[in-house]
Amino acid sequence: MSSGYILKYVLEGAPITLEIAAGAWVLGTVLGLVLALARQPGGVLGFGAASVITILRCVPPLVLLYVVFFGLAAEGITIPAVPAAATALGLVEASFTAEYFRAGFLTVQSGQFDAARSLGLSRSSTFRLVVVPQAFIFAIPPLLNSFVALLKLATLASAVGAPEVLYRGQLVYEQSGQITTVVIVIILIYLLVTIPLTRAISVLERKMQRSMR
Amino acid sequence: MAVGMSSQEAGTVVNTGPLLGAIEVGKSFDGKTWALAEATLTVQPGEIVCVIGANGSGKTTLLRCLNLLCTPSKGRIVFHDEVVGDWPAQAKIPAAKVRDVRTRVAMVFQHFELFPHLSAMGNVALGPRHVLKLSKQDAQQRAMETLTSVGLAKFANKRPGALSGGQKQRVAIARALAMTPEIILFDEPTSALDREMVEEVLGIMATLAQSRMTMVIVTHELNFARQVATRVVTMDQGRVIEDGPADVMFTRPQSTRSQELLRGGDSKLWQ
Numbered sequence: 001m002s003s004g005y006i007l008k009y010v011l012e013g014a015p016i017t018l019e020i021a022a023g024a025w026v027l028g029t030v031l032g033l034v035l036a037l038a039r040q041p042g043g044v045l046g047f048g049a050a051s052v053i054t055i056l057r058c059v060p061p062l063v064l065l066y067v068v069f070f071g072l073a074a075e076g077i078t079i080p081a082v083p084a085a086a087t088a089l090g091l092v093e094a095s096f097t098a099e100y101f102r103a104g105f106l107t108v109q110s111g112q113f114d115a116a117r118s119l120g121l122s123r124s125s126t127f128r129l130v131v132v133p134q135a136f137i138f139a140i141p142p143l144l145n146s147f148v149a150l151l152k153l154a155t156l157a158s159a160v161g162a163p164e165v166l167y168r169g170q171l172v173y174e175q176s177g178q179i180t181t182v183v184i185v186i187i188l189i190y191l192l193v194t195i196p197l198t199r200a201i202s203v204l205e206r207k208m209q210r211s212m213r
Numbered sequence: 214m215a216v217g218m219s220s221q222e223a224g225t226v227v228n229t230g231p232l233l234g235a236i237e238v239g240k241s242f243d244g245k246t247w248a249l250a251e252a253t254l255t256v257q258p259g260e261i262v263c264v265i266g267a268n269g270s271g272k273t274t275l276l277r278c279l280n281l282l283c284t285p286s287k288g289r290i291v292f293h294d295e296v297v298g299d300w301p302a303q304a305k306i307p308a309a310k311v312r313d314v315r316t317r318v319a320m321v322f323q324h325f326e327l328f329p330h331l332s333a334m335g336n337v338a339l340g341p342r343h344v345l346k347l348s349k350q351d352a353q354q355r356a357m358e359t360l361t362s363v364g365l366a367k368f369a370n371k372r373p374g375a376l377s378g379g380q381k382q383r384v385a386i387a388r389a390l391a392m393t394p395e396i397i398l399f400d401e402p403t404s405a406l407d408r409e410m411v412e413e414v415l416g417i418m419a420t421l422a423q424s425r426m427t428m429v430i431v432t433h434e435l436n437f438a439r440q441v442a443t444r445v446v447t448m449d450q451g452r453v454i455e456d457g458p459a460d461v462m463f464t465r466p467q468s469t470r471s472q473e474l475l476r477g478g479d480s481k482l483w484q
Contacts, residue, residue, distance in 0.1 A: 114282055115326035119340040119392065120316030122308070129343060133330045 001176035013168035021150040027090025032097025056095035085157030104135030231255035238288030250451040263438035266448035319389035327373040379410030
């Protein structure tokens with residue numbers, strides 16, 4: 001089996017990898033923001049949010065994936081492998097994203113809250129219009145970096161049969177027996193995606209920092 | 214709204230009861246010491262009250278209590294002759310009531326507190342758009358008019374980070390004015406500014422004073438206070454020491470401490 005065929009076969013899993021990582025990132029960002037807001041002092045769901053974050057951070061991602069894919073199926077809720085992987089990784093991601101946002105909230109000076117309140121803005125409007133946009137700026141670098149981490153974590157989806165890069169690599173290895181070629185191909189694909197992505201993230205970070213000055 | 218616009222005709226002060234007042238208000242942050250101890254300050258419509266005191270005398274805490282940014286430990290806050298809050302009897306004021314008072318009682322802060330992610334226009338339009346519920350177009354129009362009135366129309370699209378200290382404070386004043394408040398509270402508006410920038414901010418405030426915009430100004434600028442104040446209040450150690458008409462306070466203050474404060478660092482005042 002030629003190296004070109006192996007590359008082509010494995011590469012066809014790349015869109016699935018991206019799909020899982022992107023889905024997990026969106027879910028993680030949205031849910032993380034909700035959890036961070038709920039954890040704010042005065043938030044009515046503070047204890048619940050803190051408990052959810054702790055549990056999600058402590059459970060291994062693969063175990064969570066099994067819960068979402070096999071556990072829910074056992075209860076009659078069948079989720080296909082790709083959305084199941086995106087959901088499980090998104091839940092894990094949310095537990096970290098919530099902390100990024102919480103750290104972002106802490107960077108917003110108390111005077112900003114005072115200024116918003118002195119205008120007569122409600123608590124929710126203060127967060128929506130003043131606090132979250134400022135916190136987001138600080139949360140964006142770790143959020144973008146977490147997308148790169150999710151691309152790598154997406155390989156866990158092979159455990160439930162999602163046809164992403166590693167899964168297709170395993171299939172082609174079983175057919176060809178060329179483990180070295182398959183591994184090199186997988187590593188090359190990841191390097192080709194993650195290196196330009198990390199560079200782009202650095203450029204974006206610098207632009208955002210400049211725009212805030 | 215242009216600087217200088219006010220519901221009051223210049224020179225007229227209608228004594229219809231206090232527009233805003235703190236009655237025997239005390240505030241303790243740690244439950245042991247009083248940052249503010251039974252301070253009383255009432256403001257009539259059209260008055261310009263300058264509050265003078267050393268650092269730590271409770272001026273800012275009093276101002277924050279007036280705007281309900283700080284909940285008093287005891288005493289009453291009165292707005293339009295209505296008791297808004299009475300502590301400790303009334304521990305919590307309805308959020309809608311608090312927002313209503315804040316919407317009508319604007320505040321300008323020592324360190325500007327502009328929102329860094331918004332342009333000058335965005336800062337000024339935020340309140341009209343999201344609190345007064347004007348349409349986006351009307352809010353932006355009002356913001357532009359207000360920025361024009363403080364001489365910053367050409368900086369409307371600049372972020373606060375691109376503005377000088379004086380310009381930032383003028384945007385902050387525009388942000389307060391855009392709410393068409395009944396009274397503006399100024400908390401040492403020039404203390405964080407270089408000397409040359411102080412003048413541009415005081416100029417805007419003097420124009421407001423001429424139009425009889427009701428204002429409470431915490432300041433160390435004694436010359437400015439003498440020019441614009443209708444009343445002067447001196448504070449020390451959390452207490453109001455003396456409260457009287459500006460001309461009397463600047464010429465014949467009764468207490469020794471008031472004499473010290475009104476003489477402080479401004480030799481021209483007593484020449």
